[in-house]
Amino acid sequence: MAQGMEAGLDRFFKPRSIAVIGASREAGKVGNAVCENLLRGTTKEILHARGFGGAIYPVNPRADEIMGLKCYSSIKDVPGEVDLAVVVVPARFVPTIMEEMGEKGTRAAVIISAGFSESGEEGARLEREVLRIASKQGIRIIGPNCLGVIRTHNHLNASFADMMPEPGPISFVSQSGALCTAVIQYSFEESIGFSNFVSIGNKADVDDADLLEYFASDEETQAIALYIESLKDGRRFMEAAKKTVPEKPVVILKSGRTEAGARATSSHTGSLSGSDAAYEAAFRQTGALRVYTIMELFDAAKALAYQPPAKGDRIAVVTNAGGPGVMAADQLYTRGLRLAELPKDVVKELDSFLPPAWSRSNPVDILGDATPERYGETLRVLSGCEEVDGIVVILTPQVMTRPMETARIVVESVRGVRKPVTAAWVGLSGRPSEDYLDSEGIPELTFPERAADAMAALVHRGRVLRRIQGGEWS
Amino acid sequence: MAQGMEAGLDRFFKPRSIAVIGASREAGKVGNAVCENLLRGTTKEILHARGFGGAIYPVNPRADEIMGLKCYSSIKDVPGEVDLAVVVVPARFVPTIMEEMGEKGTRAAVIISAGFSESGEEGARLEREVLRIASKQGIRIIGPNCLGVIRTHNHLNASFADMMPEPGPISFVSQSGALCTAVIQYSFEESIGFSNFVSIGNKADVDDADLLEYFASDEETQAIALYIESLKDGRRFMEAAKKTVPEKPVVILKSGRTEAGARATSSHTGSLSGSDAAYEAAFRQTGALRVYTIMELFDAAKALAYQPPAKGDRIAVVTNAGGPGVMAADQLYTRGLRLAELPKDVVKELDSFLPPAWSRSNPVDILGDATPERYGETLRVLSGCEEVDGIVVILTPQVMTRPMETARIVVESVRGVRKPVTAAWVGLSGRPSEDYLDSEGIPELTFPERAADAMAALVHRGRVLRRIQGGEWS
Numbered sequence: 007m008a009q010g011m012e013a014g015l016d017r018f019f020k021p022r023s024i025a026v027i028g029a030s031r032e033a034g035k036v037g038n039a040v041c042e043n044l045l046r047g048t049t050k051e052i053l054h055a056r057g058f059g060g061a062i063y064p065v066n067p068r069a070d071e072i073m074g075l076k077c078y079s080s081i082k083d084v085p086g087e088v089d090l091a092v093v094v095v096p097a098r099f100v101p102t103i104m105e106e107m108g109e110k111g112t113r114a115a116v117i118i119s120a121g122f123s124e125s126g127e128e129g130a131r132l133e134r135e136v137l138r139i140a141s142k143q144g145i146r147i148i149g150p151n152c153l154g155v156i157r158t159h160n161h162l163n164a165s166f167a168d169m170m171p172e173p174g175p176i177s178f179v180s181q182s183g184a185l186c187t188a189v190i191q192y193s194f195e196e197s198i199g200f201s202n203f204v205s206i207g208n209k210a211d212v213d214d215a216d217l218l219e220y221f222a223s224d225e226e227t228q229a230i231a232l233y234i235e236s237l238k239d240g241r242r243f244m245e246a247a248k249k250t251v252p253e254k255p256v257v258i259l260k261s262g263r264t265e266a267g268a269r270a271t272s273s274h275t276g277s278l279s280g281s282d283a284a285y286e287a288a289f290r291q292t293g294a295l296r297v298y299t300i301m302e303l304f305d306a307a308k309a310l311a312y313q314p315p316a317k318g319d320r321i322a323v324v325t326n327a328g329g330p331g332v333m334a335a336d337q338l339y340t341r342g343l344r345l346a347e348l349p350k351d352v353v354k355e356l357d358s359f360l361p362p363a364w365s366r367s368n369p370v371d372i373l374g375d376a377t378p379e380r381y382g383e384t385l386r387v388l389s390g391c392e393e394v395d396g397i398v399v400i401l402t403p404q405v406m407t408r409p410m411e412t413a414r415i416v417v418e419s420v421r422g423v424r425k426p427v428t429a430a431w432v433g434l435s436g437r438p439s440e441d442y443l444d445s446e447g448i449p450e451l452t453f454p455e456r457a458a459d460a461m462a463a464l465v466h467r468g469r470v471l472r473r474i475q476g477g478e479w480s
Numbered sequence: 481m482a483q484g485m486e487a488g489l490d491r492f493f494k495p496r497s498i499a500v501i502g503a504s505r506e507a508g509k510v511g512n513a514v515c516e517n518l519l520r521g522t523t524k525e526i527l528h529a530r531g532f533g534g535a536i537y538p539v540n541p542r543a544d545e546i547m548g549l550k551c552y553s554s555i556k557d558v559p560g561e562v563d564l565a566v567v568v569v570p571a572r573f574v575p576t577i578m579e580e581m582g583e584k585g586t587r588a589a590v591i592i593s594a595g596f597s598e599s600g601e602e603g604a605r606l607e608r609e610v611l612r613i614a615s616k617q618g619i620r621i622i623g624p625n626c627l628g629v630i631r632t633h634n635h636l637n638a639s640f641a642d643m644m645p646e647p648g649p650i651s652f653v654s655q656s657g658a659l660c661t662a663v664i665q666y667s668f669e670e671s672i673g674f675s676n677f678v679s680i681g682n683k684a685d686v687d688d689a690d691l692l693e694y695f696a697s698d699e700e701t702q703a704i705a706l707y708i709e710s711l712k713d714g715r716r717f718m719e720a721a722k723k724t725v726p727e728k729p730v731v732i733l734k735s736g737r738t739e740a741g742a743r744a745t746s747s748h749t750g751s752l753s754g755s756d757a758a759y760e761a762a763f764r765q766t767g768a769l770r771v772y773t774i775m776e777l778f779d780a781a782k783a784l785a786y787q788p789p790a791k792g793d794r795i796a797v798v799t800n801a802g803g804p805g806v807m808a809a810d811q812l813y814t815r816g817l818r819l820a821e822l823p824k825d826v827v828k829e830l831d832s833f834l835p836p837a838w839s840r841s842n843p844v845d846i847l848g849d850a851t852p853e854r855y856g857e858t859l860r861v862l863s864g865c866e867e868v869d870g871i872v873v874i875l876t877p878q879v880m881t882r883p884m885e886t887a888r889i890v891v892e893s894v895r896g897v898r899k900p901v902t903a904a905w906v907g908l909s910g911r912p913s914e915d916y917l918d919s920e921g922i923p924e925l926t927f928p929e930r931a932a933d934a935m936a937a938l939v940h941r942g943r944v945l946r947r948i949q950g951g952e953w954s
Contacts, residue, residue: 036879120848125837166879182803184848184876188907191877192926235803261803266819267810270843271802299929300807328745329656329709329735333774336741345740363599369744374594374658402658403665405510405640433662452666455773 015212015220017114018148019157019202021089022060024164025081025112027103028094028119029064029072036118036166037066037094040154041073043163044092048170055170056161061086081110088112092154092164097121100150101135108143115140116164117149123208124151133210140211152207153183158200159226165205174199175228175311176304177221179214181206181235189304197444198304201226209238215246222250229311231303234260235271240288247292252474255310255467256294259303260285293470295463302459305451309460312447313426315468318395320346321461322388323369323454325400326376326407330432330454331369334398337458343465345369346394355387374404378411385419385427396426396464398457399448401434409439417446426464430457489686489694491588492622493631493676495563496534498638499555499586501577502568502593503538503546510592510640511540511568514628515547517637518566522644529644530635535560555584562586566628566638571595574624575609582617589614590638591623597682598625607684614685626681627657632674633700639679648673649702649785650778651695653688655680655709663778671918672778675700683712689720696724703785705777708734709745714762721766726948729784729941730768733777734759767944769937776933779925783934786921787900789942792869794820795935796862797843797928799874800850800881804906804928805843808872811932817939819843820868829861848878852885859893859901870900870938872931873922875908883913891920900938904931 024044030037039049044062047055063086064072067079078084081091081103091112093103097119107115122133133150140147148155154165158173171190176198180186183205193200201224204217214232221227230250237243250256262271263282289296295310297303321343325331335345345368348356353366360380365371370388372380381399388394397420401412409431420427429450431440443450451457498518504511513523518536521529537560538546541553552558555565555577565586567577571593581589596607607624614621622629628639632647645664650672654660657679667674675698678691688706695701704724711717724730736745737756763770769784771777795817799805809819819842822830827840834854839845844862846854855873862868871894875886883905894901903924905914917924925931 034879039879168877180803182801184801184878184906185803187877188804191907233803235806261806261810264810264813266813267806270797270806270809270819270839270841299811300927301929323744327656327658329659329707330662332709332735332741332744335744336735336738337773339738339740345744365744367744403642403661404658405508405513432658433665453774455775 015146015216017089017146018116018155019162019220020160021114021162023063023087023089024058024060025063025065025084025088025091026094027065027081027091029066029069029077031069031072039166039168040092040094040118040164043165043167043170045073047161047163049168058162059160063088081106081112084110090114090116090164093117094119097129097132097150100132101139104136104139104143104145107145108139113145115145115147116152116155117147118152118154118166120151122150122210133208137210147211148204149207150210151183153186153205155205156200156203158203171203172199174201175226176200176231176307177202177224177227177229178231179204179206179217180233181209182233183207185233185300189300192304196304196308197441197450198308213238215239215243218246218250218256222253227254229307230254230256231307232256232258233303234258235262244288244292247294251293251470256292257303257306257310257463258289258294258296259298259300260289260296263298293474295466301456305449305456305460306463308449309426309428309463310467312449313428313464314424315471316396316426316461316465317468319343319465320393320395321398322346322348322394322396323398323400324381324384324388325369325371325402326374326404327400327402328371330400330402330430331371334400334430334454334458335369337455338398338461341459341462343462346391349391349393352387352391352393356384359383375406377406378408378415381412382415382419385416389420389423389425394425396461398454398461399427399429400432400454400457401429402432403434407434409434410442413439413442417443417448420448426461428457428460428464430454489620489690491563491620492590492629493636494634495588495636497537497561497563498532498534499537499539499558499562499565500568501539501555501565503540503543503551505543505546513640513642514566514568514592514638517639517641517644519547521635521637523642532636533634537562555580555586558584564588564590564638567591568593571603571606571624574606575613578610578613578617578619581619582613587619589619589621590626590629591621592626592628592640594625596624596684607682611684621685622678623681624684625657627660627679629679630674630677632677645677646673648675649700650674650705650781651676651698651701651703652705653678653680653691654707655683656707657681659707659774663774666778670778670782671915671924672782687712689713689717692720692724692730696727701728703781704728704730705781706730706732707777708732709736718762718766721768725767725944730766731777731780731784731937732763732768732770733772733774734763734770737772767948769940775930779923779930779934780937782923783900783902783937784941786923787902787938788898789945790870790900790935790939791942793817793939794867794869795872796820796822796868796870797872797874798855798858798862799843799845799876800848800878801874801876802845804874804876804904805845808874808904808928808932809843811929812872812935815932815936817936820865823865823867826861826865826867830858833857849880851880852882852889855886856889856893859890863894863897863899868899870935872928872935873901873903874906874928874931875903876906877908881908883908884916887913887916891917891922894922900935902931902934902938904928
């Protein structure tokens with residue numbers, strides 16, 4: 007066993023050697039996809055795809071070699087140490103595999119195989135048996151019935167997802183494997199990058215609480231996003247969330263929130279999901295942010311990962327079109343935030359360079375012919391204004407609009423300013439400028455409403471931190 | 481003047497000849513973009529772009545020829561009739577232009593030029609003057625201060641938008657020009673097609689009410705989407721909406737709905753936007769559907785344009801993954817809809833071909849290894865079930881998922897069924913299958929929550945029609 011791995015879940019995320027139990031040469035098989043993902047980072051043909059740097063040991067008694075790697079009949083035959091085993095054999099073989107892992111000294115298993123408690127009483131019995139052996143042998147388990155584990159910064163793709171997400175600051179934990187694959191695809195469209203990406207399946211052993219605590223001190227994680235269908239131990243989850251939130255922002259999408267959804271959850275996971283009001287109250291107590299749609303989950307996580315918390319709820323909106331500015335104002339208000347009142351001297355300073363027809367109030371409408379420079383100067387003034395706690399920047403396509411130059415100047419103007427900024431480059435075909443904003447840490451969210459929601463997440467975070475720090479900021 | 485054009489707004493949408501007053505040879509000028517759009521359908525280099533088929537007359541006293549077309553010094557010099565004039569000259573020249581149009585017998589003007597009531601008192605005076613002449617000469621006006629008018633089915637792009645939207649069944653009317661350009665871009669990503677696309681700017685003459693009435697009987701329009709910042713004559717709007725809704729579904733996004741937004745609107749448009757509760761009540765009375773975000777506006781319009789109204793609120797969800805099914809259930813319930821209770825004989829019929837582990841209730845989870853055929857059979861059974869008023873179909877990427885074949889079989893299975901279907905192909909990289917669903921009239925909306933919202937729009941529509949038809953359906 008590796009030194010320093012005794013505590014925590016490092017074996018899952020920073021293993022030095024991995025065995026794939028149930029490795030396969032046959033394309034289309036899960037045991038084949040896992041090997042490809044470990045070796046190359048993805049099953050797809052992608053330039054510069056890069057695989058896991060440590061040792062990879064395929065295990066399959068019916069093969070000598072898989073993808074150029076020597077194949078072993080049992081994990082016990084592997085010559086070196088094995089920090090992590092990825093298990094894809096049929097459920098009924100898993101207990102034996104666990105015994106062999108114990109003998110080998112492997113202490114972490116990602117069990118991808120399905121056919122456990124999610125499939126009925128017989129599967130539940132098998133799951134208990136696997137847990138019993140794991141406990142005896144000191145093995146921690148992620149899964150069973152999951153997609154696997156990805157950590158981007160060390161190119162570890164111990165999953166059968168067909169793509170590797172881009173590296174980034176968000177750790178995502180999902181109780182739905184199907185959602186994981188969908189989210190990877192979505193993340194490319196929305197420029198969302200992940201540090202860790204975990205499908206936890208049945209949560210037989212390692213659960214949301216364990217992962218929260220682990221990611222709380224993970225140097226690559228800036229925000230944690232959770233998709234939860236049910237919690238087995240609410241108290242334990244709350245304790246973990248309470249410990250994590252002061253370190254890292256946590257965003258939670260809990261499905262089964264309505265009566266209809268809860269009934270559906272119970273049929274799906276076999277566990278009662280409990281009263282939603284109780285979850286709501288519990289989440290609030292921990293300081294985690296609860297959201298209600300997949301889009302909100304990632305919009306909030308993106309904002310929280312990149313931007314500082316807001317010191318208050320007074321927000322300025324800068325826009326080159328009235329309507330979208332009003333939409334942002336509507337949404338900020340709906341989320342309980344306020345439009346910052348601009349002090350007279352700030353209005354005067356803006357007057358000195360803005361054309362006479364500018365709105366002269368917040369939303370700061372700097373008009374359809376706004377140049378990048380006009381955005382820059384306006385943001386410089388608002389960044390320095392004490393009455394402004396955060397800024398939503400909107401750009402719409404007009405005859406004179408230069409999306410890329412404006413993005414560059416926005417990034418320059420707010421560099422080093424300890425106030426959150428979110429952006430909506432509304433329907434601008436110049437995707438490069440949107441990606442540029444994201445890559446420079448300014449979350450770009452396409453629509454004014456979404457940019458306002460993201461700002462609300464940062465105001466929430468500020469409130470939570472002030473509460474935790476006992477008014478240090480207030 | 482053309483025969484049969486006396487009534488209504490046909491001159492704007494079905495002109496046979498158009499003059500561009502302020503046409504320009506200089507790239508980057510609005511008068512240049514309008515000419516290109518009329519001639520080629522778009523200013524961008526696009527294969528198979530197609531322009532307006534009627535006569536196009538550039539008017540500019542300082543040019544002999546523009547883009548190969550003979551140029552005239554005044555509209556009065558144009559040899560043939562001119563049904564529609566697109567005006568892009570500076571505001572101060574517009575009164576004279578209106579007089580000349582009157583002499584020429586042109587009875588419709590899209591005034592793109594800005595510098596009217598939106599820019600202060602002097603502009604407001606100019607706008608009143610233009611209106612006075614228009615009224616005297618019998619000219620109807622769209623604008624001023626707008627992007628222009630697009631009708632896709634006759635390749636009419638009388639605007640300076642840099643792209644032509646795809647043809648389709650939605651008529652969109654926007655009080656924000658900036659939003660128009662943004663929406664065209666968005667429409668490509670979301671496969672939204674338009675029949676008419678109108679930027680109405682200051683609404684000096686033709687307003688939302690006129691366009692509602694016109695699109696109510698437009699054979700190319702299946703749904704009407706409105707973006708409104710303010711209404712000058714609420715009573716007139718309500719009358720028009722009441723007349724339109726029985727013919728065509730109407731979806732409204734009204735900004736300035738909150739206190740903060742209303743204050744911002746007033747600063748932006750110079751008109752008081754009135755109490756939002758009053759708007760809310762008025763919209764409800766007309767049977768129009770009010771939505772709150774840009775995304776909802778187009779998701780609802782897409783569903784309403786393609787799918788029949790629901791005869792009730794009992795919805796079935798078909799999915800190959802539990803979690804997304806629960807999310808759909810949550811959102812349906814939140815929108816006031818119900819999960820259909822499956823009768824015993826339907827469960828029995830599904831039992832006959834679904835694997836034993838299927839959910840045996842609604843959401844109908846047909847499991848991660850669901851084949852296209854399994855989707856097809858399930859949809860066939862649910863389509864025939866009297867207790868089901870609408871179906872939300874969800875596909876998530878799993879090892880065996882075949883997005884395109886599944887899309888094809890979904891389309892086949894519900895063909896001819898008079899029950900609405902919406903779909904969420906969650907994060908499937910196979911974009912072609914999403915586009916295929918849309919092209920076959922099944923709105924695809926990426927996430928379960930959005931597919932549920934779209935279904936809610938169809939249930940709303942059904943309720944409204946039943947109310948109108950006095951219980952004929954109930």
